[in-house]
Amino acid sequence: AQSVTQLGSHVSVSEGALVLLRCNYSSSVPPYLFWYVQYPNQGLQLLLKYTTGATLVKGINGFEAEFKKSETSFHLTKPSAHMSDAAEYFCAVSHTGTASKLTFGTGTRLQVTL
Amino acid sequence: DGGITQSPKYLFRKEGQNVTLSCEQNLNHDAMYWYRQDPGQGLRLIYYSQIVNDFQKGDIAEGYSVSREKKESFPLTVTSAQKNPTAFYLCASSIELNTKQFFGPGTRLTVL
Numbered sequence: 001a002q003s004v005t006q007l008g009s010h011v012s013v014s015e016g017a018l019v020l021l022r023c024n025y026s027s028s029v030p031p032y033l034f035w036y037v038q039y040p041n042q043g044l045q046l047l048l049k050y051t052t053g054a055t056l057v058k059g060i061n062g063f064e065a066e067f068k069k070s071e072t073s074f075h076l077t078k079p080s081a082h083m084s085d086a087a088e089y090f091c092a093v094s095h096t097g098t099a100s101k102l103t104f105g106t107g108t109r110l111q112v113t114l
Numbered sequence: 115d116g117g118i119t120q121s122p123k124y125l126f127r128k129e130g131q132n133v134t135l136s137c138e139q140n141l142n143h144d145a146m147y148w149y150r151q152d153p154g155q156g157l158r159l160i161y162y163s164q165i166v167n168d169f170q171k172g173d174i175a176e177g178y179s180v181s182r183e184k185k186e187s188f189p190l191t192v193t194s195a196q197k198n199p200t201a202f203y204l205c206a207s208s209i210e211l212n213t214k215q216f217f218g219p220g221t222r223l224t225v226l
Contacts, residue, residue, distance in 0.1 A: 036217075043120075043204055043217035044157075090156060102215065104149075104156040 002027040002093050006105035014113050019078040021108045023065075023091030026072060033074040034092040034102070035065055044090065050074065061085070086112045117141065118218035120205050125223045127199075135190045135221050137205030144210050146188035150174065151202040151220075160203075163188055164211055192223065199225045 007022040025031055032051050036044040048059025055067040065076045074091060091105040118139045127133045139146065144165050149157040159172030163182040177196025182188055188207075192199045202222050206215040 043118075043219045044206075045217070046214060049214065092157075102157075102159070104158075106156040 002031065002103050004091050004093050004103055004105035006089075006091050006108050008108055009106065010109045010111065012111040012113060013081045015083055016080050019063075019076070019081045019085065019110065021076040021089050021091075021110065023074045023076065023105060024072055025074060025091070025093045027093055032094045033065075033067060034094075035059065035063070035074075035076050036090045036092060036104075037061075038088045038090065038107075040087075047076070047089075081110075081112045083112050083114075086110055118205060118207055118216055120203075120218040120221050123219065123221060125221055127223070127225050129225055130194045132194060133192050133199075133223065135192065135203055135205075135223070137188045137190065137218060139186055139188075139205075139207045139216075139218075141207055141209075141216065142185070143207035143216075144185070145208045145213075146182070147206040147208075147215065148172075148178075148180065148188070148190045149204040149206065151204060157204065160190065199223060 003026045005024045034049045035047040037047050038044050047063050048057045050057045050067045058064045063078045065074050067074050088107045088109050090107045092102045094102045121136045147162040148160040151157050158174050160178050161169055161172050161180045163169040166185050169180050169182050179191045202220050204220045205218040208215045
C-alpha cells in the first residue's frame, strides 16, 4: 500500500520569497515520486519526477525536489516565487511491479502575493 | 500537435441522466486512465486501461463505466447510479503502465 501526505492545503508566499511545499509518502517498495501543477480549470502538468539515481531532481519553471529516503519526503522548492506560480500542486507516488496506479496527495494551493 | 483532448470542457446534466465524457489521445499510448477530482481530496482513480479491449476498476468505479474499443479513445460514462457525480474529471495516458502519465485539460461535470 502507498499513500501521500501533503502538509498544508494552502501556502502563501510573497513574490521573490522561497517556495516550500511539503510531501511525505509511505510505500512498502522503492517509490517513484512526482510533482504535478494544476492551473485553474486545466489538467495537470508534470513538474518533475524521481525514479532512480540522483536524489535532487530539477523540473520546469525553476522548481526542484529532493528525495530523502530517511525522512520519506519529497518536498518541492523554488528559490524565488513568481506571480505565475500561483496554482495547485499535487505530489504523487507510484512504484514498479503491478499496475501503474498513481496515488495523489490532496494538493496544496500556492498563493503568491506582491 | 500530439496530446490528449477531453470534450466538452464544461458539461451540465439533469439528475438521473447518463452522460459520456470523451477522451482522445494521439500519442500512440497503450495505457489510459480516468480520475475524478473533488476539492480537498486530490485525484482518485476511477478506471484504467492497459491496452485496447481491456480495462480495470480503480478505487471508485461504482456508478461509472468505460470502454476501450480503440487505442486512442477511452470514453467514460457517468451513470445515474453515481450518487455524487458533480466533479472535475481528468483523463490521462501513458506509453505503458508504470511510465509517466500525460493529462488532458479535464471536463467539469455539473449535475443539476
